Every structure is written in structure tokens, then in C-alpha cells.
Amino acid sequence: MAKEYNVAIMGATGAVGEVMLSILEERKFPVKGITLLASERSIGKEKVYKGKKLKVELLTRDSFKGVDIVLASAGASISKEFVKDILAANALIIDNSSAFRMDKEVPLVVPEINPEDCRLHKGIIANPNCTTIIAIVPMKPIHDAAKIKRMVVSSYQAASGAGAKGMAELEQQARDWAANKPLKVEKFAYQLLWNVIPHKDVFMENGYTKEEMKVVNETRKIMHAPEMQIASTCIRVPVLRAHSESIMIETEKKLSVDEVKKLLSKAPGVTLEDDPANKKYPMPLFASGKDNVFVGRIREDISCPGNGLNLWVSGDQIRKGAALNAVQIAEIVLKENLK
Numbered sequence: 001m002a003k004e005y006n007v008a009i010m011g012a013t014g015a016v017g018e019v020m021l022s023i024l025e026e027r028k029f030p031v032k033g034i035t036l037l038a039s040e041r042s043i044g045k046e047k048v049y050k051g052k053k054l055k056v057e058l059l060t061r062d063s064f065k066g067v068d069i070v071l072a073s074a075g076a077s078i079s080k081e082f083v084k085d086i087l088a089a090n091a092l093i094i095d096n097s098s099a100f101r102m103d104k105e106v107p108l109v110v111p112e113i114n115p116e117d118c119r120l121h122k123g124i125i126a127n128p129n130c131t132t133i134i135a136i137v138p139m140k141p142i143h144d145a146a147k148i149k150r151m152v153v154s155s156y157q158a159a160s161g162a163g164a165k166g167m168a169e170l171e172q173q174a175r176d177w178a179a180n181k182p183l184k185v186e187k188f189a190y191q192l193l194w195n196v197i198p199h200k201d202v203f204m205e206n207g208y209t210k211e212e213m214k215v216v217n218e219t220r221k222i223m224h225a226p227e228m229q230i231a232s233t234c235i236r237v238p239v240l241r242a243h244s245e246s247i248m249i250e251t252e253k254k255l256s257v258d259e260v261k262k263l264l265s266k267a268p269g270v271t272l273e274d275d276p277a278n279k280k281y282p283m284p285l286f287a288s289g290k291d292n293v294f295v296g297r298i299r300e301d302i303s304c305p306g307n308g309l310n311l312w313v314s315g316d317q318i319r320k321g322a323a324l325n326a327v328q329i330a331e332i333v334l335k336e337n338l339k
């Protein structure tokens with residue numbers, strides 16, 4: 001019989017944790033047992049896995065005994081607090097937070113791009129930021145064919161990127177607006193309904209936000225391209241789920257629009273949706289709940305003729321931007337016997 005593994009989901013009641021549980025089931029991950037961990041707010045809550053009810057338990061230092069793989073999704077401070085206990089229990093942690101992403105000892109992996117980096121792990125593998133993953137899955141085949149020299153990413157990020165509470169806040173604002181009630185603002189800096197907010201994460205000294213610099217630094221690390229020139233502007237929009245991004249790239253070698261379409265039509269994890277005359281282009285409404293990153297509106301950048309291209313992508317950042325990417329990493333670990 002094939003080997004099975006004990007898996008713990010840390011942050012099992014969150015936007016990402018919930019989807020992780022369903023993805024483990026969908027992809028028939030070889031699970032022996034599942035431990036669902038969250039805060040005291042969630043003790044006793046129930047989730048369903050393969051038709052069976054599982055109770056959520058309190059995350060403690062003793063939660064990891066006998067666990068093989070921890071899918072961590074309870075935020076960076078919790079990952080930092082519990083990583084020693086996870087490693088002491090000889091479990092592998094695949095971490096969704098920003099806690100270890102830029103640590104030189106920790107591989108940062110997108111399975112379609114750098115699966116081989118999993119082999120370098122010392123107990124921790126980091127899952128990249130969701131905006132970064134959605135942007136770069138379609139960039140990899142272009143980079144391999146023509147070397148991307150420069151990339152400018154402008155994001156249109158869904159409320160669910162701020163977790164279950166972010167999604168709930170936008171839904172509540174819509175209900176309150178329809179009922180002519182005052183709108184509550186807690187999770188975002190301003191009312192998100194009928195608005196866009198150019199402020200995701202904290203502002204840094206260089207005027208960029210931390211989220212924007214994650215796109216820059218993580219892309220370079222994952223693509224093994226420290227010299228790539230990257231800038232990013234990250235915007236929150238009143239979309240419930242799935243991030244979209246406008247991406248401008250400048251390549252070393254010239255590629256025609258048709259060549260790019262051909263490359264992307266067979267790229268893993270990518271769906272080419274590019275027929276504007278028939279109103280076919282990626283949109284977050286339709287990317288929600290899907291595994292692939294959708295790419296379209298591919299055209300020459302007329303401000304950079306010859307070597308410039310503009311593209312538009314949409315992808316479900318809870319699935320490919322977090323939960324699915326983490327489970328794919330776990331699959332590589334098992335396939336290559338890295339645990």
C-alpha cells in the first residue's frame with residue numbers, strides 16, 4: 001500500500017485553511033490523519049473531510065506530535081512562534097505566510113517554476129505571496145524563451161486576500177448599502193465597496209508598500225533572476241475573490257504576440273483566454289474557484305515597441321495563490337521522497 005501521511009492544517013478555519021482541506025480531498029492527497037488547528041475562538045468547530053466531521057483543535061506546542069506535514073496558514077507571527085515545535089516534532093512545514101520567504105536557507109517555490117528548489121529544504125518550504133504567484137506563473141515560459149529584463153505589475157486585489165474577515169466586510173458593506181444603513185470599516189483602511197484602495201500592507205521608506213516589495217523580491221528569488229528590474233503597484237478592489245493584474249514586460253529577445261500566445265497555450269497552470277473580439281478575456285468572477293491562472297489581452301506595448309508586451313491575468317489567489325500551491329509543493333515532496 002502507498003504510504004500515507006499525517007497532515008496538520010494550522011489556521012484551518014481561515015480563508016486559505018478551509019480551501020486547503022478541500023484541495024487535499026479533491027487531489028486525493030495520501031492522508032492518514034488530519035489535525036485541524038486554530039485559535040481558542042474556534043475550538044470545537046467542525047469541518048467535513050471525505051464526508052466525515054472533524055473537530056477543530058486549539059493550536060498548542062504539543063499539536064505536532066506524529067504529524068508529517070504542517071500546512072501553515074495562520075499568519076507570520078504564529079508561524080514564527082511555532083516553527084521550532086514543528087521542526088522538533090520532525091515535521092515539514094509548508095508555510096503560507098511571509099515569515100520565512102526571503103530567508104536564504106528556505107526555498108520559495110512555485111511548482112510550475114522552480115520545483116527543484118524543494119530539494120534544498122531543511123524542514124521549511126515557503127509558499128510565495130499570492131500576487132506574486134498569480135503574476136509569474138504565466139511569465140515563466142516567456143522568461144525561458146526570451147529573458148524578461150523588466151516587469152511592471154499593477155494589481156487589482158480581491159477582498160478575500162485579507163482573509164475571511166476581508167471577504168465578510170465587503171459582503172456586509174454591500175448588504176448595509178442596500179439596506180440604507182451606515183457601512184462598517186474595520187479590516188481595510190477605507191470603505192471598499194464602490195472604491196479602490198491603493199494601500200495593501202504597510203508603507204516602506206521607498207514609498208512602496210510591503211506587498212509591492214514582496215512582488216519584487218519574491219519574483220527575483222523564485223525565478224533565480226536577481227538582476228530583473230521590477231516595479232509593482234498593489235491595489236485593493238471591491239472584488240470578492242481572485243486577483244487580477246496588468247503586467248508589462250520588456251524582454252531581451254523579441255517575441256511576437258503570436259509566439260507568446262503559442263507558448264502560453266501549452267504552459268502548465270495557465271489557461272490562455274484571449275479573444276477580445278468575442279469578449280473573451282480573463283476576469284476575476286470566472287477565475288474564482290479555478291486552479292489555473294488565466295491570461296489574455298496580450299498585445300505589443302506600444303510604449304516599448306519591439307521588446308515590450310502587455311498582458312492581463314486573473315487567478316484565484318486563495319487556490320493557486322495559496323492553498324493549491326502549498327498542496328502542490330507537498331505533492332513534490334512526496335514524489336521526490338523529500339520528507
Ligand code: NAP
Pocket residue numbers: 010011012013014015016017037038039040041042059072073074075076078096097098128129130160161162163164165317318321322
Ligand atoms: P484568515 O482568513 O484571517 O485566517 C487566519 C487563520 O489563522 C484562522 O484559522 C485563525 O483561527 C488562525 N489563527 C489566527 N490567530 C491564531 C492564533 N493565535 N492561534 C491559532 N490560530 C490562529 O487568513 P487567511 O487569508 O486564510 O490567511 C492565512 C495566511 O495565509 C496568512 O499568512 C496570509 O498572509 C496567507 N495568505 C493568504 C492569502 C489569501 O488570499 N487570503 C493568500 C496567500 C497567502 P481562528 O478562526 O480561530 O481565529
